[in-house]
Each structure stands twice: as C-alpha cells, then as structure tokens.
Amino acid sequence: MLLSSRYPFTGKQYHHITTRRCHSPVFNLENLSILIIDDFSEMRNTCRRMLMEYDPKAVDDCANGNDALEKMRRKKYDIVLCDYNLSESKDGQQILEEARHEGILDYSSLFMVITGENTRAMVMAAVEYEPDDYLTKPFTKEVLIKRLQRLIYRKQGLNLVGEALAEKNYNKAITLCDALSEKYPKNTISLLKVKGSIFYQAEQYSNAAELYQSVLQQHNLPWAHMGLGKVHFECQEYRKAKKIFSTLLKESPNQMDAYDWLARTLQALGENDQAQSILQKASDLSPNVLVRRQRLADIAIANGDTAVAERTCKAAVKLSKGSAFKRAEDFTNLAKILVEQKRDQKAMQCLKRGRENFAQQTSELLQLTVSESEVHHAVNRESLAIESMEKAKNLLKRKGEDEEISATASLGVAEVCLRHGDPEAGLEIMLEVVGNNHENEELIGRARQAFDQAGLAEEGERMMQNTITRIANINNEAAKLANQGKLDEAIELFVNAAKKLPANKVVNLNAAQALILNIQKNGGNDESLRQCKKYLDNAKKQDAADKRYQQLLTKFSLLEKKYAQLS
Numbered sequence: 001m002l003l004s005s006r007y008p009f010t011g012k013q014y015h016h017i018t019t020r021r022c023h024s025p026v027f028n029l030e031n032l033s034i035l036i037i038d039d040f041s042e043m044r045n046t047c048r049r050m051l052m053e054y055d056p057k058a059v060d061d062c063a064n065g066n067d068a069l070e071k072m073r074r075k076k077y078d079i080v081l082c083d084y085n086l087s088e089s090k091d092g093q094q095i096l097e098e099a100r101h102e103g104i105l106d107y108s109s110l111f112m113v114i115t116g117e118n119t120r121a122m123v124m125a126a127v128e129y130e131p132d133d134y135l136t137k138p139f140t141k142e143v144l145i146k147r148l149q150r151l152i153y154r155k156q157g158l159n160l161v162g163e164a165l166a167e168k169n170y171n172k173a174i175t176l177c178d179a180l181s182e183k184y185p186k187n188t189i190s191l192l193k194v195k196g197s198i199f200y201q202a203e204q205y206s207n208a209a210e211l212y213q214s215v216l217q218q219h220n221l222p223w224a225h226m227g228l229g230k231v232h233f234e235c236q237e238y239r240k241a242k243k244i245f246s247t248l249l250k251e252s253p254n255q256m257d258a259y260d261w262l263a264r265t266l267q268a269l270g271e272n273d274q275a276q277s278i279l280q281k282a283s284d285l286s287p288n289v290l291v292r293r294q295r296l297a298d299i300a301i302a303n304g305d306t307a308v309a310e311r312t313c314k315a316a317v318k319l320s321k322g323s324a325f326k327r328a329e330d331f332t333n334l335a336k337i338l339v340e341q342k343r344d345q346k347a348m349q350c351l352k353r354g355r356e357n358f359a360q361q362t363s364e365l366l367q368l369t370v371s372e373s374e375v376h377h378a379v380n381r382e383s384l385a386i387e388s389m390e391k392a393k394n395l396l397k398r399k400g401e402d403e404e405i406s407a408t409a410s411l412g413v414a415e416v417c418l419r420h421g422d423p424e425a426g427l428e429i430m431l432e433v434v435g436n437n438h439e440n441e442e443l444i445g446r447a448r449q450a451f452d453q454a455g456l457a458e459e460g461e462r463m464m465q466n467t468i469t470r471i472a473n474i475n476n477e478a479a480k481l482a483n484q485g486k487l488d489e490a491i492e493l494f495v496n497a498a499k500k501l502p503a504n505k506v507v508n509l510n511a512a513q514a515l516i517l518n519i520q521k522n523g524g525n526d527e528s529l530r531q532c533k534k535y536l537d538n539a540k541k542q543d544a545a546d547k548r549y550q551q552l553l554t555k556f557s558l559l560e561k562k563y564a565q566l567s
Helices: 041-052 065-074 092-102 120-128 141-154 159-166 170-183 185-201 205-218 222-234 238-251 256-268 272-285 290-302 306-319 328-340 344-357 362-378 382-398 407-419 423-436 441-453 457-483 487-500 505-522 526-542 547-566
Strands: 017-019 025-027 033-037 058-062 079-083 110-115 133-136
Touching: 033 041, 033 065, 041 058, 041 141, 058 065, 065 079, 065 092, 079 092, 092 110, 110 141, 120 256, 133 141, 159 170, 159 185, 170 185, 185 205, 185 222, 205 222, 222 238, 222 256, 238 256, 256 272, 256 290, 272 290, 272 306, 290 306, 290 328, 306 328, 306 344, 328 344, 328 362, 344 362, 362 382, 362 407, 382 407, 407 423, 407 441, 423 441, 423 457, 441 457, 457 487, 457 505, 487 505, 487 526, 505 526, 505 547, 526 547
Parallel strands: 033 058, 033 079, 079 110, 110 133
Antiparallel strands: 017 025
16 A cells, blocks of 8 residues: 555644643643553553653553454554564564554554564564654653654644545645645655655656656655656556666665565566566565565566575465465465475475464365365375365355455366366356456466366367356446446346356446446435445455556445435
8 A cells, every 4th residue: 555654644633732831842642542562561551651641542552463453443543552573473563564454554643663672684574564663672751752742743734634545535635735735844855755655546647757756856765766666667667667776776775665666667577587586685685574475486486496486485484474464375385386396295284284374264275275186186196186176165165155265266176176077066166267257368368278188178168258258248238228328227237247246346347337327317325325335345355456446436435425415
C-alpha cells in the first residue's frame, strides 16, 4: 500500500499543547488512545507510568502479537508502542505489516518500534517497514515524550487527508495537502512526499513526475528518486526506471525498496538473471523480509537455479511462522526441489509442517495435499498418490459456501485426478476453473498441458472452447441489452451467470456495473446496494488491485454514501 502510515505524516487535530497561567506550553496526550505491546509486564507498566503523566484518553497493553492485532481490530489506536522481539510467534515487524495489510492501522495512527536489540538484520527489517519511529531500550521518559511530541506535530492536521483517501477522493486529498503546507510550512517536504504518493495512487503519473522532478531540482531526496522511478515503470518506460533505481542504489545502498523495484524492472526487460542477483543482494542485506525471499525463490525456480531456490525456500518457510504473508507455495516448492533430489522423506516432513501452518485454510491444504500426491508419484508410491488425490477431492467437496479456493489449488486437484485415472472428476474441476478464469491465458495454457499429458488434448480443448464461448456470449448479450437501456434484462443475465461462476472476476464486475448503472438511472434501495456489494466483494477476492474493480468500487462508495445520507 502506497498510502499507509509509513508515508503520511497524518493525524487528527491533536490538541497536545495547553497553556498554564504562566503561558508556557505544556505537552499532553489528551484525547489519544495508546496501545503498548511488550512481552515483559514490567516494561509495559514502565511505559504506562511514563505516559499517564500526560493525560491520555486510554492506555491499553498486551503481551503478544495475536492479542495486539485483535485489540487493533476492535478499537482505533492513535499511538502504538510495540516491542520488536516478542516471545509469541509474531514479532513487531509482523504486527506492523499485518496491521497495514488488514487496514486496521488508521491512516492517522503513529506506530513506534521499541527494542533492546540492535543487530543489523533486525534493524534493517524493522526500519524497512518504515514505522513512524524506532526507539532503542533503555530510554528515559524525556526521550520518549520528545519523540512523540515531534511525531504528533509532524502529523498535525492530516486526518482529513486520510478520510479523503478512504473515499478515494484524490483531488480533495491534494487540495488538503496544499492547504496544510501553507498552515504548517515546516512540514512542506513531508507533505510533498504524501502528495506525490497520492498522485501515484490516483494514476496521475504526469502530475507525480512533475512533482518529483521539482523536488529533485532543490533536494536530493531518495523518496523523490524512488517516486520518479516508479512513475517511469508504470508508464512502461523501463530503461528510464532502471537507470533511476540503479543510480539510487549506488548513492544509497540501504534503500531497500529500490532493490525490489529494480528487480521488477529487470524482469519487465527480460533480464531475469540480473533480477535474481539484485534480489539476492537485497536478501543478504536484509534477510528477515519474507515477501522478498518469496520473490527470490520464484525467480530462482524460473531461472532453473535449484541451489538458490532450495536455500531461499527454506528461509521463506522459516520466516513464514506467524506471518500474514506466508504461502503454501513456500512449502510445496521446497518439497518439489527435495523430491527431485530423491529426498522424499524430507519433502514429506516439509509438507507436514505446511499442513500444521495452514490447518484451517482449505485452499492452502488443497495445494499441500496435491503436492503430497506428487511426491508419492515421483517415487512410485502410486497407491499413496491416489490416496492423497482422494483426500484432495474430499477437501474440495467439503469446502464451506463462503470459503475461497484459489484457481491454482483447484487446478492442482484437477491435474492429479487426470494423472491418476479419474478423468471425469478432472474434467469437471478443470472446466469450472476455466469458466471462472476464462481470460487467464497462463492458467488455460496449464489446463491444455494437463489435458495433453492425460491423452485428452482434443476433448479438453473442445470443452474449454465451449465454456469460454458460452461466457463470452453471455457477456456480449448482456452488454448489448444494457446499451439498449434494458438494464433489468442485462442484470438478470449477469446475475444468473455469476451464480454459476461465482469466482469469475469479469462476470462479477459486469453484474456490479449493470447494477450501478441501474441505481444511477432508476434509483436504488438496500437490496440493490447489498447485491452490488456482493459482486464487488466476489471480484475483490480474485484481484483487489484490478483497475476496473477499483473504479467500480469508487462509484459504488459514492452511491452508498448518498443513500446513507438519505436514510
């Protein structure tokens, strides 16, 4: 997320300065709710005593990451003081990244990492996720309060920007930034950083580029170089992006996000070996970032570099404990590498560990069970391979109505069914996957390969084309009706299609769009809004970053707000 609490210097209108009769300014934490996260009760109590002298609205505390996240889901905290090393599975870095991922760390909230450890790996990981500040133990009350006072001032008045961004009202957010720059001139550079990020998020790339270039004419700031490089990347000007990121890393070798963006740029240019090298260097510098390890593992596998792939998959499996970004692929990729080395027992142990990590997640369990079947098949244990296939089929059948199964997981089940003599089940599952992903060429290519390996190339191709054509015809007919103003008939077609293909992003977006047009033209009610939200939610599960989804969500949010005001 570009505009999370790592960037914005935002906050509510904090009334943190009062005046005594002698007219000397006095700092306080009035109206602010604070959460302290530390596994040592003595440290929690010490921080509480320090803060209570400044009259906060509330001070809560907890000893582990899971409790912290649960508290943050239930209540908005203005300040979070979080120890880095916690005895439970989640550390401070993971709490910060998961809170941002879930959207439970408010745009105006302040997150400070506190730790007694200062190893390079820990410091790099903690700072890389850009908390609002980083404080080393031991510290005095005066040091803590001085940091808080500085941070609160820096975020002064920007809560309205956060509210505008939540509504995706980017123009309003930009106007607010300009007004605040006039009101708080000392925050001008910070506000320009926010403003550039807003332009980027709004896809106003020419405005973003102009802002970053203007800043760089006066200040050699890494964030401005990063912003300009990202703009060039989004405009597919990959050579320019490569030059910016490469130059920035020469000047600022600890600018970790520049490694990630340079690697993405190199991949876009087809320079995959160089991209792997860049990600390896970044992982060596900051070894505790799971997502980067996953990217490195993926590209090493694609490059056929088994040694790096194995080493990196092992690191990813280790880092996945307690992380919101863990993947079943971290375990299945490692299992595949191990079984190719005839280390099938190690592969099975890896998959067992994966099942323990994803015990309550059907989609991931499916991937792990399919991988188990493949391990058995690779070492000629066919009866066990078939047994694992049956387990996977049963998991798929027993999934709850609201459980989301990834296309990759379902496709894996179809592949093992085709491989192990159950073509009927394999065809049925495969066609459902193709129906829900009829525009995904990579997935359809994989389906073709599975049919070919099962000796069903001709039949599989015919059935897939029939499925794709049927969906295209529904979309075309409904679109024609909508253009003719027959919105009710168009909605009926899309709704019926969405019932049969609940995971088809295009069908769900079409249904949502038809409903939005109908509400705009003929008015809406609670039921039509609920139905529209349902289809948008279905599309979000498939691809929350889809531009069309984002555009329709903005329109829907405005309608929802309008009808909420009328009710």
